[in-house]
Amino acid sequence: MREIGKQEIEDIAVGAALLGTGGGGDPYIGKLMALQAIEEHGPVTVLDLDEVPDDALVVPSSMMGAPTVMLEKIPSGEEAIEAFQKLEEYLGKKIYATFPIEAGGVNSMLPFALAARLGLPVIDADGMGRAFPELQMVTFYLDGISATPAVIADEKGNTAVLSTIDNVWTERIARAATIQMGGSVMNAMYSMTGKNLKESGIRNILKLEEEIGRTIRLAKANNVNAIQEVLKTVGGFELFRGKVTDINRKTETGFARGVATFEGVGEYKNETLQLRFQNEHLLAQTEKRLLCVTPDLIAVLDAETGLPITTEGIRYGSRCVVIGIPCHPKWRTEKGIETVGPKYFGYDVDYIPVEELVHKEVTK
Amino acid sequence: MREIGKQEIEDIAVGAALLGTGGGGDPYIGKLMALQAIEEHGPVTVLDLDEVPDDALVVPSSMMGAPTVMLEKIPSGEEAIEAFQKLEEYLGKKIYATFPIEAGGVNSMLPFALAARLGLPVIDADGMGRAFPELQMVTFYLDGISATPAVIADEKGNTAVLSTIDNVWTERIARAATIQMGGSVMNAMYSMTGKNLKESGIRNILKLEEEIGRTIRLAKANNVNAIQEVLKTVGGFELFRGKVTDINRKTETGFARGVATFEGVGEYKNETLQLRFQNEHLLAQTEKRLLCVTPDLIAVLDAETGLPITTEGIRYGSRCVVIGIPCHPKWRTEKGIETVGPKYFGYDVDYIPVEELVHKEVTK
Numbered sequence: 001m002r003e004i005g006k007q008e009i010e011d012i013a014v015g016a017a018l019l020g021t022g023g024g025g026d027p028y029i030g031k032l033m034a035l036q037a038i039e040e041h042g043p044v045t046v047l048d049l050d051e052v053p054d055d056a057l058v059v060p061s062s063m064m065g066a067p068t069v070m071l072e073k074i075p076s077g078e079e080a081i082e083a084f085q086k087l088e089e090y091l092g093k094k095i096y097a098t099f100p101i102e103a104g105g106v107n108s109m110l111p112f113a114l115a116a117r118l119g120l121p122v123i124d125a126d127g128m129g130r131a132f133p134e135l136q137m138v139t140f141y142l143d144g145i146s147a148t149p150a151v152i153a154d155e156k157g158n159t160a161v162l163s164t165i166d167n168v169w170t171e172r173i174a175r176a177a178t179i180q181m182g183g184s185v186m187n188a189m190y191s192m193t194g195k196n197l198k199e200s201g202i203r204n205i206l207k208l209e210e211e212i213g214r215t216i217r218l219a220k221a222n223n224v225n226a227i228q229e230v231l232k233t234v235g236g237f238e239l240f241r242g243k244v245t246d247i248n249r250k251t252e253t254g255f256a257r258g259v260a261t262f263e264g265v266g267e268y269k270n271e272t273l274q275l276r277f278q279n280e281h282l283l284a285q286t287e288k289r290l291l292c293v294t295p296d297l298i299a300v301l302d303a304e305t306g307l308p309i310t311t312e313g314i315r316y317g318s319r320c321v322v323i324g325i326p327c328h329p330k331w332r333t334e335k336g337i338e339t340v341g342p343k344y345f346g347y348d349v350d351y352i353p354v355e356e357l358v359h360k361e362v363t364k
Numbered sequence: 365m366r367e368i369g370k371q372e373i374e375d376i377a378v379g380a381a382l383l384g385t386g387g388g389g390d391p392y393i394g395k396l397m398a399l400q401a402i403e404e405h406g407p408v409t410v411l412d413l414d415e416v417p418d419d420a421l422v423v424p425s426s427m428m429g430a431p432t433v434m435l436e437k438i439p440s441g442e443e444a445i446e447a448f449q450k451l452e453e454y455l456g457k458k459i460y461a462t463f464p465i466e467a468g469g470v471n472s473m474l475p476f477a478l479a480a481r482l483g484l485p486v487i488d489a490d491g492m493g494r495a496f497p498e499l500q501m502v503t504f505y506l507d508g509i510s511a512t513p514a515v516i517a518d519e520k521g522n523t524a525v526l527s528t529i530d531n532v533w534t535e536r537i538a539r540a541a542t543i544q545m546g547g548s549v550m551n552a553m554y555s556m557t558g559k560n561l562k563e564s565g566i567r568n569i570l571k572l573e574e575e576i577g578r579t580i581r582l583a584k585a586n587n588v589n590a591i592q593e594v595l596k597t598v599g600g601f602e603l604f605r606g607k608v609t610d611i612n613r614k615t616e617t618g619f620a621r622g623v624a625t626f627e628g629v630g631e632y633k634n635e636t637l638q639l640r641f642q643n644e645h646l647l648a649q650t651e652k653r654l655l656c657v658t659p660d661l662i663a664v665l666d667a668e669t670g671l672p673i674t675t676e677g678i679r680y681g682s683r684c685v686v687i688g689i690p691c692h693p694k695w696r697t698e699k700g701i702e703t704v705g706p707k708y709f710g711y712d713v714d715y716i717p718v719e720e721l722v723h724k725e726v727t728k
Contacts, residue, residue, distance in 0.1 A: 086527075090454075158533050160541070161525040163450075169522050176540040177524075 001051055003043040004122070004206075009034050009112060011213025016100075016108030018212050018230070018308035019205075019325075021297045023256075023280035024104015024131035025063070026310065033077065034109040037116035044112050045121040047097060049203050052123055052194035056096035059087060059191045060127065061114040062107045064135060064152065064174060065184025076155055080114045083153040083188035090149050090161055091191065099123035099197070101138060101190065103205055104131035105310060110186075125201035127190065129328040130297050133255055133279040135174065136167035137340050139330045140190050143200040150174060150189030154181035162189075202328050208234070216306045226306025227321050236325035237358045239284055239291040240273045241265050241303065244318045249311065255279055260300075260314045262322065273322060275300070276347070277311045283347050284322055289357075292324035293347070295331035295340045296354040299323050324354040365415055367407040368486070368570075373398050373476060375577025380464075380472030382576050382594070382672035383569075383689075385661045387620075387644035388468015388495035389427070390674065397441065398473040401480035408476050409485040411461060413567050416487055416558035420460035423451060423555045424491065425478045426471045428499060428516065428538060429548025440519055444478045447517040447552035454513050454525055455555065463487035463561070465502060465554065467569055468495035468644075469674060474550075489565035491554065493692040494661050497619055497643035499538065500531035501704050503694045504554050507564040514538060514553030518545035526553075566692050572598070580670045590670025591685050600689035601722045603648055603655040604637045605629050605667065608682045613675065619643055624664075624678050626686065637686060639664070640711070641675045647711050648686055653721075656688035657711070659695035659704045660718040663687050688718040 004012070009031060017027035038044060052058060061080050088095055098111045098120050108126075115122045127138035135147060147170040150162040160177050164170045170189065178185045192200075215233050219226035231238065242262030249258030255278050262273040264286075271286040281298040284291040292298045300309045303319040314320075330336055332353065338344065341351045368376070373395060381391035402408060416422060425444050452459055462475045462484050472490075479486045491502035499511060511534040514526040524541050528534045534553065542549045556564075579597050583590035595602065606626030613622030619642050626637040628650075635650040645662040648655040656662045664673045667683040678684075694700055696717065702708065705715045 156529055156533070158528040158537060159526070160537060162523070164522040165520055169520070172544045173522060173524060173541050176544040177537050180536045180540040 001048070002046050004046050004112065005043045006035055006038060008210055009038065009109070011217060012206055012209045013105070013109060013213065014216055014307065015209030015212030016103045017105045017310065018299050018301070019129070019209060019297065020102070020104030020108070020131040020308070020310070021280045021299050022277055022309070022311040023133060024102060024108070025106030026312065027105035030106035030109030034112040034116070037077065037113040041116040041119070044115045046206060047121045047123050049123060049125045049198055049201060052097060052197065054193060054195040054198070056194040057091070057093050057191060058097050058099060058123060058194055058197055059084065059095050059188055060101035061098045061111045062101040062187045063110060063184055064178050064187050077113055077117060079153040079155050079186035080110060081117065082159060083151045083186045084114065084118065086151045086153065086159050086161065087149065087188040087191060090151070095120065096194070097121045097123050099201070100126045100205065102126055102128040102131045103209060107131070108209065122206070123197065124206040125197055125203050126205040127201060129202040129205060130295070131280050132340055135171045135189065138190065139202060139328070140192065140196070140200050141167045141339065142330055142333065142335050145190065145192050145196055145200060147189045149191070150187065152177060152181070152185040152187055154185050219306060227301055227323070230301070230306055231323060234325045236323045237354060238321060239298070239324045240268050240286070240322040242268055242273055242320060244314055244316055244320065247314050247316060256311055258311065262320060265319070275322065278345055279311070281311070282345050283342060283349070284324070290349060290352065291357060292354045293342045293349060293351060294345060295327040295336060295351070297325035297327060299325065324358065326354055365412070366410050368410050368476065369407045370399055370402060372574055373402065373473070375581060376570055376573045377469070377473060377577065378580055378671065379573030379576030380467045381469045381674065382663050382665070383493070383573060383661065384466070384468030384472070384495040384672070384674070385644045385663050386641055386673070386675040387497060388466060388472070389470030390676065391469035394470035394473030398476040398480070401441065401477040405480040405483070408479045410570060411485045411487050413487060413489045413562055413565065416461060416561065418557060418559040420558040421455070421457050421555060422461050422463060422487060422558055422561055423448065423459050423552055424465035425462045425475045426465040426551045427474060427548055428551050429542050441477055441481060443517040443519050443550035444474060445481065446523060447515045447550045448478065448482065450515045450517065450523050450525065451513065451552040451555060454515070459484065460558070461485045461487050463565070464490045464569065466490055466492040466495045467573060471495070472573065486570070487561065488570040489561055489567050490569040491565060493566040493569060494659070495644050496704055499535045499553065502554065503566060503692070504556065504560070504564050505531045505703065506694055506697065506699050509554065509556050509560055509564060511553045513555070514551065516541060516545070516549040516551055518549050583670060591665055591687070594665070594670055595687060598689045600661070600687045601718060602685060603662070603688045604632050604650070604686040606632055606637055606684060608678055608680055608684065611678050611680060620675055622675065626684060629683070639686065642709055643675070645675065646709050647706060647713070648688070654713060654716065655721060656718045657706045657713060657715055658709060659691040659700060659715070661689035661691060663689065688722065690718055
């Protein structure tokens with residue numbers, strides 16, 4: 001058990017944005033919401049997963065929708081409270097604690113904003129260890145935990161409680177409702193027991209996020225290379241260095257889809273990187289080489305500061321380092337690859353772990 | 365209180381299809397579902413509105429979606445039961461009786477199918493006195509009765525319980541969910557008290573439907589003109605006689621939209637009628653004259669048998685009589701016209717009561 005104040009929030013936001021691999025919403029907005037709630041209600045208690053009773057009712061607080069929409073329609077926080085209250089009413093049971101569903105700019109922060117307002121603790125675990133665009137893309141789905149009863153709530157006061165035959169149906173119906181409700185909603189879904197979360201969640205995600213954020217923050221003061229330090233912290237690999245020469249994105253059916261092109265610099269001078277994203281960065285390849293593919297993580301960092309850049313933040317001319325990070329082993333199972341592998345997103349490549357792709361390059 | 369058996373169902377189905385003004389789904393499918401349920405579970409008790417206790421919980425059973433979809437995806441009846449059970453669970457109260465939300469091929473029959481299976485009575489009242497395509501288009505909406513909590517259920521086992529700030533939002537969100545759920549769902553919405561229904565419902569709709577059906581059935585045996593008899597029964601007007609020369613329909617955003625063209629015969633020989641529909645017939649006009657416009661009722665009858673023809677049933681070459689029927693006075697209020705008048709459906713004409721339009725023609 002530990003307390004999370006403003007500095008920890010700043011660091012966690014940076015780490016979550018990095019693990020969010022370009023998606024998961026604007027880190028700045030999520031951070032502001034969490035900071036404001038902590039300012040008003042005091043610090044938030046974070047529980048280690050082992051501190052949570054097995055029979056406790058725990059529920060992630062998250063939003064659903066296109067990050068590009070959320071920039072114009074910031075949740076007030078009331079929607080999240082309404083979603084939780086509606087779920088408690090429906091289940092006839094009090095929620096013991098909340099936790100992030102994923103690592104990402106907004107969904108890492110929203111549990112803190114809600115927890116501060118409701119006086120709930122936040123559990124140090126999530127359901128992805130990264131960010132993904134659809135709501136069945138969680139380790140809980142791989143482990144057979146139902147997303148329903150799933151509550152979605154908009155800022156106008158509309159709510160829906162979904163009960164579906166599986167989590168893919170939750171995604172379909174909730175996504176269609178979300179688009180009607182203005183493009184983004186707050187969720188209270190994947191309610192589970194403490195025991196479920198211990199078995200299926202990804203542990204210590206907040207500690208990792210905080211460490212990433214602190215590493216980047218302190219790199220300059222310590223006169224070390226931020227990106228090299230980050231790679232050590234996350235166990236990742238440098239994939240490419242380059243300058244953004246083209247960025248093509250559009251919001252369709254509730255997703256920010258597109259491709260960014262980077263012209264190589266230094267040792268990558270004769271190559272061009274294409275980075276494909278659907279909210280998150282999903283596939284990085286050059287003319288010659290596949291560099292990294294979902295579910296492994298692809299993060300774009302500012303070449304100078306080491307700070308992560310979201311898909312919306314990629315600008316023409318930016319100098320970036322693209323890094324790859326092995327995903328959690330749960331994603332490398334058959335069901336994991338089926339759920340979030342390249343084929344699911346429409347890319348005609350096989351999943352190869354990033355460490356093998358990197359090794360291939362080295363031996364070439 | 366009276367009992368409804370198979371003959372009554374046959375007659376009510378015909379009358380409902382006529383008042384359904386081309387929409388409300390295939391009368392044949394609705395009838396089959398009701399007949400089968402009565403065959404299995406026995407006749408259904410129909411209550412006059414005044415027989416319902418003021419504090420009873422009463423809920424219409426209806427389906428939502430494009431009739432053209434429903435032809436391929438016939439509800440099993442389980443969805444309707446599930447929707448009712450979900451609503452009872454949510455409200456923590458037993459449902460006393462059901463009733464039709466509208467007059468139309470399917471939604472007039474579904475309450476009988478459900479009532480037979482659950483042993484509930486059906487109340488002789490509805491919320492339109494005709495059919496309309498959107499779920500805020502009920503007298504209950506005009507009288508401020510909420511559609512929510514609104515349950516929708518599909519045949520796969522997916523459900524959603526909506527709570528919305530107004531009934532237009534219920535329509536938007538439920539419609540989007542319906543399209544995802546395969547294009548049609550069963551509803552349990554507009555739950556209300558017996559007192560609400562007495563104040564806001566349209567009384568004796570089943571008696572009127574049954575009388576229309578019986579009139580058409582007996583016309584031949586009695587050697588009378590079916591259409592003239594129907595006009596007397598409903599207080600309507602002959603608008604046009606003609607032959608279908610063109611029919612243009614498509615299903616989009618969950619609605620069957622289109623226009624049918626009739627070439628006049630007899631006294632209408634030099635005119636062409638255009639009949640515009642969005643699930644229901646909404647506007648009838650010739651080159652020279654506006655004949656009838658929503659919310660007044662426009663029904664297309666087979667010139668020979670007097671049987672009503674749905675928009676899906678309109679065929680090239682069919683000889684038809686188009687009739688107009690004044691709508692219930694509730695629809696002629698300012699809020700009524702705003703909710704279901706021609707402007708709402710995108711037609712740039714003012715609402716003029718059918719009896720005035722008919723009179724105009726006579727005096728021209």
